[in-house]
Amino acid sequence: MQITDIIRKKKNGGVLSAEEITFFVDGYTKGEIPDYQASALLMAIWFAGMNKEETSLLTMSYVHSGETIDLSDIPGIKVDKHSTGGVGDKVSLIVLPVVASLGIPVAKLSGRGLGHTGGTVDKLESIPGFCTEMDLDRFKNQVRTHGVAIAGQTGHLTPADKKIYALRDVTETVDSIPLIAASIMSKKLAAGSDAIVLDVKTGEGAFMKSLEESRALAQTMVDIGRHLGKRTVAVLTEMNEPLGREIGNANEVKEAISILRGEKIPGLYEVVVEISAYMAWLGGAAPTQETARPLVEKVLQEGSALKTLKRLIADQGGDANVVEDPDRLPQAANHREVCSDRAGFVQQIIATDIGYAAMHLGAGRQTKEDRLDYAAGIHLNHRVGDRVEKGDVLCTLWYNDADPQESEQLAKAAFVLGDEPAKEKGSILEVVGALS
């Protein structure tokens, strides 16, 4: 078999066989196929696409390229959750304790943030002492005994995806639905869960800008999951403004604690309940997603999910008292209020710009090597739909050593004001794969 034959087949619109996909993925991972042929094939896939069968085969090739985690010796239906990434997305911090409180074992591998989006591991590490590095035995043992563990992603899972993603990143082949879907789903499958709930962020601040793109990605991932025998649901959620009121690390943990204390923060609360209820249903806590909703709302209102978070923090070496006293989390020395130049109604809060503004304050990474300032971040004083007067505070920047100049400009421009009241959009746009 020759890689050039595979490239030619794909560029001419052909359907790659299992052998051809494996030949490419294995050969590239082992360094037998050079970067320049891999990138030519990836660009051909960008144009010609992949059908369901090919995308599933690619996913499985990624899975088989490295280790996989076997959770079968942990009783119960293990439900994983993944977000395609947004601004202010602290949903995992909340839904994982919620579903663990409902008796669903949670064995979660999470990532770090880059650019304008944050990562769950970074947010958890803003809790003093919290450790996300642990070996597989300890990870599984914690899930078995206390029902929930959250660890950083290990390099031993899906090395093919890691190497191919790095090449896609520099050859403009990231934004291909089959390639994105295979990348995400392979990591979920290698992590060993039984069912998967995907939060597909949609809108200006997300990777998928339009509902059509989001729907296509969601359907592709649901198809892969089903093809490979994993119940999969994708919830399309709104990302035209940041999720919730906090963007950063420690401040997002605080906001998560507020929700776990029963506060119904608009936008964020709806997404948390929707995702948790799908996870609870798939995990067997309720016969339908609808009947799972009141269970979720109960653990939020009664504080049992908050207790689960407290135990999780203690289990992983963190200062569990932050749950009662969030001021123990890192606090920024300086703040600057960003005020409105005019009166009007907030039409939009450009999430990407808020994300980059937070990054420049130290809350995010411009390059993988950057160190984070856990205390840095942005508090949104208003959200879309609000009426503001001239001079009102739109948002507040929190920082230590950073120069807030650029962030202030970005944050100010992110608030788009108009004369007419903005139409309220729902937080949940669509659900794909729920009817099974």
Added chain:
Amino acid sequence: MQITDIIRKKKNGGVLSAEEITFFVDGYTKGEIPDYQASALLMAIWFAGMNKEETSLLTMSYVHSGETIDLSDIPGIKVDKHSTGGVGDKVSLIVLPVVASLGIPVAKLSGRGLGHTGGTVDKLESIPGFCTEMDLDRFKNQVRTHGVAIAGQTGHLTPADKKIYALRDVTETVDSIPLIAASIMSKKLAAGSDAIVLDVKTGEGAFMKSLEESRALAQTMVDIGRHLGKRTVAVLTEMNEPLGREIGNANEVKEAISILRGEKIPGLYEVVVEISAYMAWLGGAAPTQETARPLVEKVLQEGSALKTLKRLIADQGGDANVVEDPDRLPQAANHREVCSDRAGFVQQIIATDIGYAAMHLGAGRQTKEDRLDYAAGIHLNHRVGDRVEKGDVLCTLWYNDADPQESEQLAKAAFVLGDEPAKEKGSILEVVGALS
């Protein structure tokens, strides 16, 4: 400027600017842009194409990447000729002496053969002593004093094309009309001629299999030529059977001599007259291509073109007596006749297979490093349209050390016989760019 921005623009169907094309070509040639980004861009061009303006800009970027030859101090209109490559294509060996005999200065850089196609330089080197390597001063001096010189291509011209072609060759991005057109035209433009006649071979034995593809390539090259101020004509010629009766090196020289002695070998003669007449017209020897034809036929019949070839051979150190005594050319020790298993009419002679059969006898190169056997080759005893009986000799293989087994099978299978007389196809299919 970032190469990723250029890749993204092209993959999304954008039109690249002069700055972007130059940034890519220069950056890649200098090694500042890695292979994997260049191949991603080339595949994006394969899919998204390039418009006339972009293709001309790419051509000029190739030209400017290296040295160019200035022929302006040689009086007269210098007309170059290029063939896209076929089997048995000895047209240059004939038309260059023909147009030189009409007073048109010929300064020709030619290539070597690879795979199933031959090269003019290899054919000339089958003449004992003939040298195709010379410095630019000697080359130009020979054109100035004797009207014609033929040299091998130098590595100093269009190095960008050379490097990009090598990458295209291993990334399945060769068969892109703008990329082919820019590659061919840049070499012609760097070589300094005033006008260009292109022989676009069309059919099974050629790179362009269909008339539609050939027409598109021809039009693209004619557009580039005009855009850059060079009168350019493309003649689409038939390549569903080999051109003429000889395939090899020394035997093709012999066949060229036969034509220059006035023999009207079917198929070959028509192409020679057509191409020569376009070159003669563009070179100013006649007011139209039609009026140039009798001039061409005259130099063929009266032997003045043969005398020009003789002087060219002598000028370049070769044994000029081969012109009167072609048996002085290398002769093969062995031959094998390939006979027909059945009676019928020859419907097709698959040119690619005849080309590979000749290659296996030693007449062509499988890899660039292979040495040629100048005496090896194939003589076609029949052509399309002929009636053959069972046992008739279809073709004769000539060889020295090679094992003729594989060539015999290939050559036999190349002759497609049928019960009905085959329709005679013309050798000249179409002409693009003649009306200017």
